[in-house]
Amino acid sequence: MRKIIWLSLWVVLIVLSACQPMNPPPVENPAVSSPSATPVEQELLASLEAVERVESTPTPQPAEAKHQPIVLTDALGRTVTFEELPKRVVVAGRGVALLTDAVYLFPESFERVVAVSRTSQSPDGDFLALVDQRLPEKIAFETNVGAEQVVTARPNVVLLKPYMQEPLGNPLEALGIPVVYLSMETPQEYQRDLQTLGILFGNSQRADEVWAFYQQHLDTVSNALKDLTDEQKPRVLLLYYSDRDGQVAFNVAPKTWLQTILTGLAGGIPVWTDIELGSGWTKVNLEQIAGWDADRIFIIAYTANPQQVVENLLQDPQWQALRAVQEGHLYAFPRDYYSWDQPDPRWILGLRYLAYRLHPEAFPNFDLTAEARLFFERFYGLDARTFEEKILPVFKGDFR
Template sequence: MHPSTASRFSHTLFLTVALLLLTAMPHAAARPMAEDLPTQVVTDALGREVTIPRPAERIALGGRAVIMTAGGIYLFPGASQRIVGIGDIQQGKGNFFEAIDPAYGEKTIFHRNVGPEQMAAVFPDVAILKSIMRDDLGDGLERLGVPVVYIDLETPEQYERDLRILGRVLENESRAEELIAFFAARREAIESRVRDIPHSERPRVLLLSYTESAGEPVFSIPPRDWLQTDLVRMAGGTPVWVEGNPGRGWQPVSFEQIAAWNPDVVTIVSYRQPVDQVAARTLARPEWRSLRATQDGRVYAFPGDFYSWDQPDVRWVLGLQWLATRLHPQRFSDLNMESTMREFFAFLFGMTDTQIDSIIVPLLDGDLR
């Protein structure tokens, strides 16, 4: 038997045995918190007081949007060593965390639709989930005896709160404050320079997500209360689409609607295909030539590396900085995105220039020049 096959077989056998034990002993999923073991109480994003072991040595991440929860954990030096199980990450050009974590292969990888029994089978001290996963996953984990701490990480304000929650879980509250200061300083550096621009003089911006259906492009707009909308506002633009999508997810729009908005600036996001190629194909379509943004050369591919910089992954601050340089190039002529990108990965993830050159730079795309 090939070594990798044997390893997978052993791992599968372990999980099978663990699940049988969990079925027989439904309250034995987590490390027991007896009276003589140290514990701590953490207030999570839902305002619940959760008692967890101190230290929390075995952490499980699962459910939807794991790139956000994992992104938060990996900001704390050494914390990744505590992750014993993590959800499968399929967005973008690969798995960033696997690329920077030499021990990633030792972690259990959960299916996207993982159930509480599968997560409990790794015997976590605590599961960290997005709050949207409470009904589908969190409640079941707690019934199995696994403490659950919920976070959101959807807006800059939630980042501040949730980084403090993670700092508490990881007993590294000083690092949490460093991270909060990092994001806050960069946000303020952008907003302070555009604060004096009257709303009537701000560029009208349209952010579009690109997908395909039956080989044809589908452009969608984000809801008005999502981070993508906030990024445009923070960078000194006016999002033209806010009345078109008050809902909870991406909403397709026709080209007729895009033409009716006729924005000053268009940014195109692509989560599955190279965004440079998507933007080039879009601009080659005859109907796009009539748009003001096309005629003025202001249709941009939103940058990314492993993941796009427009979403509520930790890269949102890079997206904000980049967007400001495109909306107000004269005001931000001193903002060099290459050095900004290097500073970001060095401070947040402890990456050296050599690592950035080998891991990040080859995957950069979008309008960065």
């Protein structure tokens, strides 16, 4: 290019010199400072020098971006590092339904979740299939899936509950598959593990938005009940009803479980914490239930209709003898596809319901259906029509 510019310049100079008076012969390498150069020649030479300087100056290269690995701490306190955001996410093992509902709070999950262990508490269908239209295209595992099966999904990461470490997590890591454990069993763990998911999906803003929603409702309940004395708090009994293998049983939760925590947050006193409780549900008999003499009794049912269970109990003479029943305070804990008492994203709805039922005077304008509609729209993008057609019809329990 420089040769062409020089040639063009000399042509221009020759033409110009033909129009000028005779001057001494031009110097070999004319410069702008040459006294023999005309103003026009000097301007052209200056332009040429500017071009030469541009061509000779190295083009600045953008600084190479420093690669930042993705580092997070999971529910077991382990540091897990990824070189890039995982593109193939698997959610597997027991407790997976509640965990997957939390994973799908993040929009990125629709593309990145490639396999899920399938389970459901509802005879009305699969909630996840309602949320993710592409679910039929994704790999379906059983809850007792083994590591050799999970590997077939070619995961970049597998999300598990902490109690799945021995049966599934360790074998996966032995095969070189990263594992991240998420507990999400209490409000504090929910806040922490939402941040972990935000890092994993590269969307910490979404984690902050979701938790802000929870915090707002926690604050609403707390502020409304902050002046209550212990004497003003009803004595509450939450009972999980099961009829596995045809054997009816009533169970109470450990002190550290969400059911107990929600009772306290909602302004109630959990009466069942005065007995020796195990690490899981503890079976109790009717004599123990009567001995507690709770002011309010709530029936939880995961695979049955809680409202139907309550109606059956109201016909039982032994239950009719309970003071809570006589005073009209036997309730069916609300549910849709999943019950609202457990560590599923719906637990915030369970808290709002329980606080209202224990202290209706503190929440005079409370509308449980409206709360649920907002929840499913904001968290899962289900519009009003979908809510009316797919969610509302499967509501069961106390929605008065």
